[in-house]
Amino acid sequence: MKIEAEIENVKNILVADEKFYQVPDYQRPYSWDKDNLSDLIDDLMSSFTDNKNDNYFCGSLVLVNNESDNRLDIIDGQQRTTTFTILACVIRDLYFSDLEPKAKKYINNSIQDEFEDKKRKLKFLTNDSYQIDFEETVLKGITFSETKHIEKEFSANKYLQNAHFLKNFLEEKLDELNIDINEFTIWFYENVVLTVITCPSQDSAIQIFNVLNDRGMPLSSIDILKSSLMQKLENKEDRNAFKVKWENVDSNLKFNDFDLDGMLNTYLYYKLAANPKNRLDKELLNVLAKEDKTSLEIIKEISEFSISYIETLNSGDKYTHCLKYLKHKIYWTSILSTAKYTRYKHIKRLKHSLVAYYYQNWIAGATVARIKQTSLNIIKLIKNEAPIEDINKELKLNLKRYSTKKTFEEEVYGRYVYGRKWDRALLLLVEYFSSDLDNPTYIPINNKLHLEHILPQTLTDEWKEIFNEKEIESWTHSLANLTLLSMRKNIQAKNNIFKDKVAAYKNKDNVISSFLVTQYLFGCTKWDVEELKAREDVLMEKVYEVVDIF
Structure with missing residues (x-):
């Protein structure tokens, strides 16, 4: 069997005697919301009033023939097909007496088989409760409520919820545009068309679906x-x-x-x-x-x-x-x-x-x-x-x-550690393994975790008196010159001289930095090349203890 694709109207899709559909049990539940329905009704009504003699294209329907159930599995198009069926039920329960025999037949036969009342055109295998909800509250007949809180009152039944939204949108548009419901119903079945693709297997259907459905998630x-x-x-x-x-x-x-x-x-x-x-x-x-x-x-x-x-x-x-x-x-x-x-x-x-x-x-x-x-x-x-x-x-x-270890050493001892994707992670590794706790609190890498330059990137005159240009270039973005701070501490530390930075790390607003790699600095009375080398040794000793084990 080959893949077959045809442009078909809603009448040929839903009303035809030999066509019955089901939503397979691996599909996601029906999920169209108020905005989806509003857009659909607006588009349908606009097309009807502006281009009544033309077809309105409404997407694709990807199907697989399920011989075991004598039904067509809907791989793509569940949302539209379900909504069309609910819309048919809404028109039936609001306007059936206003319809002519042709429109009545379209409505009835798109909901159930013409010769078997209990054989529905669409059924759900996703969950027994979904089929029961759909059957009992929509297919058999809709009891409309005058509630203004549709989403809240029918939160457990998406089909009934959407039936109420469709009722409101339909009534509003029919009145606003002065549309005859009988003419609209016939136009809907005869002029709304979809590309129907029938595939020989689930695999081929999914491939087609992934190509067509570029605005949504592919079938999982x-x-x-x-x-x-x-x-x-x-x-x-x-x-x-x-x-x-x-x-x-x-x-x-x-x-x-x-x-x-x-x-x-x-x-x-x-x-x-x-x-x-x-x-x-x-x-x-x-x-x-x-x-x-x-x-x-x-x-x-x-x-x-x-x-x-x-x-x-x-x-x-x-x-x-x-x-x-x-x-x-x-x-x-x-x-x-x-x-x-x-x-x-x-x-x-x-x-x-x-x-x-x-x-x-x-x-x-x-x-x-x-x-x-x-x-x-x-x-x-x-x-x-x-x-x-x-x-x-x-x-x-x-x-x-x-030669991974050689490259690793060149990177961690390099002058450009800051800005690498692993900069904070490596300091956090040191942080965890500097603690006596076997199960320390996990620290996520997010915008609240800041990487602080102890020797600032923007230097005041005081800093320039301690470091020459070559030293600044070598050490500013090195691992030894970086530490971890919360966002608040980072703001407090700014570009101050070392003494004021440590004061901010230590007790600004009576809050001490919680990071052990930062608390190390509390024992330093100055920040110069000598201290940078000493801190590099401390950090790398811990890094090697964890990473250099082979």
């Missing part, structure tokens, strides 16, 4: 994965059990401020231990198909892995805090989640090794290509219960191959 691979796994379950009880488990996983992740997509990608890396070549759902389904497990066994494993993922990201230790600043999160989260899930014996030493390896690469300016394969190799080693010495050997070989 997660939704496809969920649907594919559910379809393998034969009875309703198992499908419901799967759904409940899946939703529990999603809820637990959201409760911890994590997302399902991130966890499942980490799970994929754990299962694959190789670089994915296809979409998340396709890769995972291929891997899982080889294991001969039922969908219920698979969701049980995903659930258990998600707990390991959450525990990994919620770890309050110094190493995890440092890893969170890295850009390429997928690698360390996959390694540590795998270690947690498989109960690897040397997790603490593993964390230390990862911080050392990734920070050397980050500061040395390594690309993701340099760390990717080694990271995947580590996942394999953990799954094979390899000793930590084997893991460190793998990391060391990679660092040696690219």
